[in-house]
Amino acid sequence: MTHLQNREVVSAKRTALAIDGGTPVRSPDQRWPKWPVSPKKAHEVLSEVLESGRWTLSSAGGRELFERRFARMFADYLDVRHCVPVDHGSSALVIAMEALGLEHGTPVLVPALTWVAPATAAFRAGLLPVLVDVDPDTGIVGPDAVDPAVGAGAVVAVHLACVMADVPSITAVAQQHGMAVVEDAAQAHGARWLGQAAGSMGRLGCFSMQQSKVLTGAEGGAVVTDDADLAAVLEELRADSRRYPGEPIGGGRLELVESATSMGANFCMNEFSAAILCAQFDDLEAQHVTRNTNYRRLTELLADVDGVRVLQPRAEQTQTSIYQGGIVFDPLPATMPNDRVAEALTAELGVLFFPPREPLHRSRLLRPWMKPSLGPVAERFRQQHLDRRYPHAEYFARHAVLTHHSTFLGDEQDMADIATAVRKVVTAGFGR
Template identity: 65%
Template sequence: MTTSIPLDRRLAVDGGRPVRPPDRPWPRWPIPAPDAAPNLAAVLHGGRWAISSPTVGDGVLFERRFAADFARYVGSRHCVPVDHGSSALVVALESLGLGYGETVLVPALTWTASATAALRAGLVPVLVDVDRDTGCVGPDDLDLSVDPRAVVAVHWASNMADMPALDAVTGPRDISIVEDCAQAHGATWQGRQAGSFGRLGCFSFQHGKVLTCGEGGAVVTDDDRLAPVLEELRADSRRYRGDRTPPGELDLEESAGVQGANFCLNEFSAAVACAQLATLDAQHEVRNRNYRLLAELLADVDGVRLLQPAAAQTRISIYEGTLVLDDLPTGMDNAAVAAALTAELGKRFYLTDEPLHRSKLLQPWTKPLLAPLAERFAAIHADRTYPKTEWLAAHTVQTHHSTFLGTEQDMHDVATAVTKVLTR
């Protein structure tokens, strides 16, 4: 039996013609900045491939250059680059000097590193629900009954957590806020940059991030006491010497105020990061303009909207563009919607990361060294529920920020595909 539905009205996943022809590519990611290749060549032939290499002439390490540039960009006094965003969270939490087994609040809607970093720092992550409108932890979501000593406030997808509201709750109780800004480079709240609100701000420069060097990270802070501690924690108890380094010697001195490990950012990655930072704001303008256009195009489509920030967030940084499906199509869950959009557009649409309370990536009991922490983690979470996190996980579909680096026609294609899938 043949169907009476015209071929171009059938969904592409069902054999219909896709909205977007396959010969129209999407923007690629990463996009090398103009200075990336010259910077890499300078490292390759300059004789210094790591911050632990001896000085050569009067050259300044790219790692030092990036630290200064990024601190200036965020508006913080100090920046300590590291090898990964996960490392940034570990050394940030370790720098607080909390006692073994103390509790840290972590939103259930985030990547596993936000929680596993606490375990690696000898702490117990306690998962909390998030605000359904923003996807971020809010002041009403904080669980003070577990006596938390810190909060990892994750900025999610394209939205910032309400840092002033969180500070109003945590500040009087001497609870430190560590901002997880892996998805928020350049986002602002009332003109102030993400990462500059908490006691510490942590960033990832992994391949998919809006600012990338392949793998890398950084911690920013205004705390003059914590900055040298962070340096030692990431460089085997060494920090940068205060005087001018003589030729042939190391920039690092064995200050040994606290035992550290090696989480140093290599010079090749630092060189790329310096170049990419220079193009970040221009890319934000393109992404944000297209995001606004897509929001307008979807305004009259029933049951779907783009995730929108709070009014006080003055600039968004889109790591993942998020479609919120208030009404799921009959017979389809959000995974089916994601697969259908992927087929229509030739661009991957997908679900958000598995919420941490049911993520197979967060299993501290699989590591014997974490046994005491894992036991308490399991006991605390035995009867907890996360209804707002579960709703968002079931009612959202996401796409990578590179989707928004294209043209207005690209946004019209996305809107057409969304309309086709939801009204099939």
């Protein structure tokens, strides 16, 4: 091979996509930030739990539970009166829906574009999820989705990726038709809408603290509310009909009383998860600042690329919490669907990019007829959705590409690499 031919081969590899054999934008030895990040006091608090003999809420009295500490800290962080920790975000949704006291089989409006948990939680609470379409630009449910014809008793407002739903507007419409608003803030710890925290604006707010979340205890969740009566019911629903006592209980007895005004189950958060969550508060705000700064930087770097936009919150969202960063491609060539774009970016950068989850009406994870115990409610779900369409959810699911929030814990060069990779994909993959 001549020197000129060799130069041509090298040049072709640089311009060709890495998934087609080209040279990637980023060298494999360039590392991305890891997640989860172990908090500075992790060993200290975990050792305290181990030595205390109190590993869960339903253990004999002694030192103050980390579960109680976390409940106070998280309530203060969100400016709400009550926080009830649970074992998972899905459990938070279940007990929130149960606490509303709706009749069996009552419809609940759920966005068609979200993780499956809001819909399955409705089934687990004996309710009927009814899917509604979302905004095609953000994937977020809005007030126009509150359909009074369904006869729903509640609507689940899901905050998605890095964008908050307009809960005040949704609530204004929902209240006209007797619907309660449940916020699914599993992806929005610390986000604020005109100064109000995500999770604090609906009648109930639900959070997940699963490993991928920006505030994680490996597994965990919480329900928050300003309603003292609802909080008492939530406590019973998550601890087998027991709640916190009004006064401290001494003598090594259980720190729960059998109030039993409602029948619950065991969804209690363990002390190891609670301890890690307490320790993570020291780092949470600094991590928010780093992510948000980098996200703004990437937005600026891609501002001049035609047909490419970085997913943006509305102006009313005064604080951003990035669970996933999003890039939307309008339009996409038939030869380069967004799952292919995600593969191409992953190959160029060495960090995972992925399309949004498929909308729930065609999700393999939502097949209630596979559970005989759901019986007639599952059949009602099937019949309810036979002729419903969700074009906006489909559009967003087919045009967006996402990446985990840890990608934005890096630095300026990391953002520059992402921008370079996006430009390369648009040029080489789209033929622009």
